[in-house]
Amino acid sequence: MSSTSLFLATAIEAVLRAGEIQLSYFGRGVRIEKKGVIDLVTEADLAVEEMFRDLINSRFPDHLVLAEEHHQTDSTVDEPGFRWIFDPIDGTTNFAHNLPIFCSSLALEVSGRLEIATVYDPTRRELFTAERGGGAFLNGIPMKVSLAEKLVDSVLCTGFPYDVHDTLDDVVSLFSQFTGKARAVRRLGSAALDLCYVASGRLDGFWEQRLQPWDIAAGALLVQEAGGRISRLSGEEFNVHAGDVLASNGLIHDAMMTVIKTHTEALD
Numbered sequence: 001m002s003s004t005s006l007f008l009a010t011a012i013e014a015v016l017r018a019g020e021i022q023l024s025y026f027g028r029g030v031r032i033e034k035k036g037v038i039d040l041v042t043e044a045d046l047a048v049e050e051m052f053r054d055l056i057n058s059r060f061p062d063h064l065v066l067a068e069e070h071h072q073t074d075s076t077v078d079e080p081g082f083r084w085i086f087d088p089i090d091g092t093t094n095f096a097h098n099l100p101i102f103c104s105s106l107a108l109e110v111s112g113r114l115e116i117a118t119v120y121d122p123t124r125r126e127l128f129t130a131e132r133g134g135g136a137f138l139n140g141i142p143m144k145v146s147l148a149e150k151l152v153d154s155v156l157c158t159g160f161p162y163d164v165h166d167t168l169d170d171v172v173s174l175f176s177q178f179t180g181k182a183r184a185v186r187r188l189g190s191a192a193l194d195l196c197y198v199a200s201g202r203l204d205g206f207w208e209q210r211l212q213p214w215d216i217a218a219g220a221l222l223v224q225e226a227g228g229r230i231s232r233l234s235g236e237e238f239n240v241h242a243g244d245v246l247a248s249n250g251l252i253h254d255a256m257m258t259v260i261k262t263h264t265e266a267l268d
């Protein structure tokens with residue numbers, strides 16, 4: 001087996017195992033703790049992350065792991081070599097409230113470039129996979145972004161960051177701008193799935209601010225490999241460490257950027 005196939009096989013194995021662990025806790029009164037006023041962690045997040053760190057340490061002991069629950073504060077920068085970027089549960093608030101919209105999200109970065117992505121939603125049994133240059137797949141079937149050309153024909157999605165109580169005006173006013181222009185705007189509670197849904201054409205566009213690398217690394221590669229466009233909100237080049245992301249089918253990207261620019265100028 002080539003090393004790339006071994007990495008992809010490991011990435012698939014990891015998210016499928018994550019899904020099994022998630023389901024073993026889901027809906028059974030999982031223990032919850034607070035990391036912030038509205039930012040939760042459950043015993044399932046911790047169990048999934050432990051499984052993942054053990055898996056990578058045993059298979060690739062020289063690879064780095066950047067995962068949400070036990071990351072070092074200085075580890076959210078580009079690293080040389082191999083780095084696995086993992087979110088043990090993306091959609092923890094949904095998970096803790098027995099709402100079946102969550103996944104695990106995993107990307108392999110090689111010298112700062114995203115090469116492999118896997119996201120698994122165990123309640124729908126949907127596995128999203130991509131390799132750089134090899135296309136994007138949903139349960140093994142190639143997937144493509146949508147063909148919507150106008151905002152008025154588009155379903156968009158966003159998420160609210162955990163500091164939303166302090167940044168409400170900014171977050172809600174952009175939400176309101178898009179709601180006044182799109183067919184619909186959704187807010188599902190899992191940035192990784194939001195990006196997968198742009199990649200699979202279920203959504204036409206997604207934006208969010210103040211995200212972490214583990215929320216968006218896998219989804220970003222999936223959107224690109226499905227033929228979509230990904231950038232920062234300003235249109236600058238996408239960067240997993242920048243925190244903000246604009247993803248679309250490509251066709252409505254400029255129109256979304258115009259809405260964001262008008263909103264940003266109004267704030268200044």
Ligand code: IPD
Nearest residue numbers: 090091092159160161189190191
């Ligand atoms: C969160 C989800 C949510 C997004 C938040 C993220 P978590 O991740 O992706 O959709 O709006 O900004 O932090 O905490 O469930 O892993």
Ligand code: CA
Nearest residue numbers: 087090091215
């Ligand atoms: Ca997350």
Ligand code: CA
Nearest residue numbers: 068087089090
């Ligand atoms: Ca998480």
